[in-house]
Amino acid sequence: MIQNHTFKAKVNWTINEGGSTRNPRNFSRNHSVTIANKAALLQMSAAKPFRGDDTLYNPEDLLLSALASCHMMSYLYVCAQNNIEVLSYTDTAEGDLEVKTTGSGSFKRVRLKPIVTIKDTTQKTLALSLHEKANSLCFIANSCNFPISHEALVFVG
Incomplete structure (x- = not known):
């Protein structure tokens, strides 16, 4: 439905x-x-x-913030589904805007750079792989027409 x-x-x-x-x-x-x-x-x-x-x-700040925030919430959701206890999550996202001589423009790509700390060392590989699943669930990412990459790091705390 x-x-x-x-x-x-x-x-x-x-x-x-x-x-x-x-x-x-x-x-x-x-x-x-x-x-x-x-x-x-x-x-x-x-x-x-x-x-x-x-x-x-500015609107560009908010687009990037919305994308990073939505990805984080989707990631925490898929971690919960997989019984991964996340202790902390930080993202220093970057987006590249291209402006044409006509004055129009668009984002050409965004790089999310999440740094995640989890509790269980045996779940590190799974935790890293879940960023792809989180991206597929993220409402904002699904609304974008530019590539979004994930340069994720996972640590155990």
């Missing part, structure tokens, strides 16, 4: 006093995102190369 779920986010942007969108080089990209029933709003902007505020989140 197929289940459908709808997610909603509210984006709010207002021109700064005295500002104008007539020149794409001169207006602020800063905006807020709120999600119903969530604690706080995200203050966002464009990425610095696109005239944004580098101290604020």
